[in-house]
Amino acid sequence: MWPVVWTAMRTYAPYVTFPVAFVVGAVGYHLEWFIRGTPKPREEEKSILELREERKLQEQVGTDGTQVLSLKEKLEFTPKAALNRNRSEKS
Template sequence: MWPVIWTAMRTYAPYVTFPVAFVVGAVGYHLEWFIRGTPKPQQEEKSILELREERKLEELAGQDSTQVISLKDKLEFTPKAVLNRNRPEKS
């Protein structure tokens, strides 16, 4: 008799285990939801670009926009091109 029972269980196992697993999963899901409580709405996080733009605007708000460094002053501090560094200067 046992071989017939084992054969029947082996044959019909998917039909028995799926509903059992479904019920266990549903009970576990609802139990976890009951223990944790209702989820709190999360605030939308700002992207990195938005944070960067806000930071730049805050920096610009504290500065006088009429005081600008001239381009000639900026060019003095720029390094020479990488390819021209090792070449001797032409006189």
């Protein structure tokens, strides 16, 4: 008799396990909602990009936007290329 029961359970397992899993999931979902309570409305959080833009604007408030470094002054401080670091200065 047991081999017939095991064969039937193996054959009809998807039809039995899906409703059981569905019920367990639904009960767990509603139990978690009951424990946590209703969600509270959250404030809109600013993204990192928005925070960065605001910080950069605050830094520029007291400065003159027309007084900038020329391109030649900027190029003096650029590091040497990575490929030229190991070469000798003679070549």
